Amino acid sequence: KEEQMRxxxxxxxxxxxxxxxxxxxxxxxxxxxxxxxxRRELERREKFLQKENLR
Structure with a gap:
């Protein structure tokens, strides 16, 4: 019985x-x-910022 419990x-x-x-x-x-x-969100933002900076 104890064996079973164990x-x-x-x-x-x-x-x-x-x-x-x-x-x-x-x-x-x-x-x-x-x-x-x-990371994807960050990359998207950086790309966007770079575009903005080019103007």
């Missing part, structure tokens, strides 16, 4: 870790996407 606990533990890793990867992807968008 196995159940280990299983829950593994599943929780897997879930946490998944959440972490998800979060990293979000941040990377956000940074890419920020």
């Amino acid at each position: 196995r159940d606990l280990e299983k829950q533990d593994r599943e929780r870790r897997k879930e946490e890793e998944r959440m972490l990867r998800e979060k990293q992807r979000e941040e990377e996407r956000f940074q890419r968008e920020q």
Whole structure:
């Protein structure tokens, strides 16, 4: 009986870790996407400013 409980606990533990890793990867992807968008926005602004300066 204790053996069964221990196995159940280990299983829950593994599943929780897997879930946490998944959440972490998800979060990293979000941040990377956000940074890419920020960079694009910056580049767009710089190009616009350069055009303005040429006038």
